[in-house]
Amino acid sequence: MKVRVDADICAGFGVCLGLCPEIFELHDDGYAVVLAAEVPPQHEASVRKAVSQCPSNAISLSDDRG
Numbered sequence: 001m002k003v004r005v006d007a008d009i010c011a012g013f014g015v016c017l018g019l020c021p022e023i024f025e026l027h028d029d030g031y032a033v034v035l036a037a038e039v040p041p042q043h044e045a046s047v048r049k050a051v052s053q054c055p056s057n058a059i060s061l062s063d064d065r066g
Contacts, residue, residue, distance in 0.1 A: 001047070016032050
């Protein structure tokens, strides 16, 4: 699974960081960035939660497993 934050949509709420700091961080400008585009299996549930709870809907997932 891959995760992406759309910088044009992100409003810097930081919900994703609170839910999964291993995958997300806030950039110096206050907006979320992805630390690991390929999500390790142990973090998939928290990343999915971050996607569903992002107030600006800036986070998206893709599943390349075929």
